[in-house]
Amino acid sequence: TAGITQAPxxxxxxxxxxxxxxxxxxxxxxxxxxxxxxxxxxxRLIHYSxxxxxxxxxxxxDGYSVSRxxxxxxxxxxxxxxxxxxxxxxxxxxxxxVGSGELFFGEGSRxxxx
Amino acid sequence: xxxIDQPTEMTATEGAIVQINCxxxxxxxxxxxxxxxxxxxxxxxxxxxxxDGLEEKGRFSSFLSRSxxxxxxxxxxxxxxxxxxxxxxxRDSNYQLIWGAGTKLIIKP
Numbered sequence: 443t444a445g446i447t448q449a450p451x452x453x454x455x456x457x458x459x460x461x462x463x464x465x466x467x468x469x470x471x472x473x474x475x476x477x478x479x480x481x482x483x484x485x486r487l488i489h490y491s492x493x494x495x496x497x498x499x500x501x502x503x504d505g506y507s508v509s510r511x512x513x514x515x516x517x518x519x520x521x522x523x524x525x526x527x528x529x530x531x532x533x534x535x536x537x538x539x540v541g542s543g544e545l546f547f548g549e550g551s552r553x554x555x556x
Numbered sequence: 557x558x559x560i561d562q563p564t565e566m567t568a569t570e571g572a573i574v575q576i577n578c579x580x581x582x583x584x585x586x587x588x589x590x591x592x593x594x595x596x597x598x599x600x601x602x603x604x605x606x607x608d609g610l611e612e613k614g615r616f617s618s619f620l621s622r623s624x625x626x627x628x629x630x631x632x633x634x635x636x637x638x639x640x641x642x643x644x645x646x647r648d649s650n651y652q653l654i655w656g657a658g659t660k661l662i663i664k665p
Binding site for chain 2: 482483484485486487532539540542544545546547548549550
């Protein structure tokens with residue numbers, strides 16, 4: 443079973459370029475999330491979505507945007523990348539509403555902005 | 557502010573027992589989670605505590621004391637495959653997850 447699929451696995455990006463990280467789930471979960479993970483810090487929530495058509499801002503939303511056109515897909519876009527956005531990005535989902543139940547994570551997308 | 561504290565790194569011996577502590581200060585409490593994350597991989601769910609006491613699941617157990625803002629994850633009969641980072645996360649009164657930085661556990665033969 444696939445669960446959550448993220449793409450690309452890794453990417454090197456020039457500063458100022460735009461980038462979309464893709465996330466697809468096949469579990470029909472309502473809630474989806476984007477986190478970034480940096481060395482020495484806990485996972486930080488960027489954006490979340492309770493259901494298709496709705497999104498919300500997390501702890502560190504600046505410089506990122508998301509959309510939720512359907513249940514399965516939750517892409518994360520960096521409009522104009524900066525070096526501080528170098529990180530590992532994890533997409534996650536959970537059944538029910540945001541904050542309920544355990545999270546299921548994708549394998550992560552490692553992004554380097556030069 | 558909200559804060560989750562865990563040791564940065566621990567070392568233990570194969571076959572032994574190790575206890576990973578987590579202390580928290582959050583705006584309210586609606587449950588505590590432990591996740592395991594192998595290097596270069598996704599975090600995976602291990603356990604959930606919302607009431608005080610011990611939850612046992614095979615070789616892994618998790619304890620919670622809400623009055624002390626404290627939890628621990630106990631790993632018994634350590635195996636080399638248990639080498640990983642262990643993440644503590646608390647769900648606050650707004651149902652937001654607050655994450656600790658994780659404890660890297662190194663198992664030596």
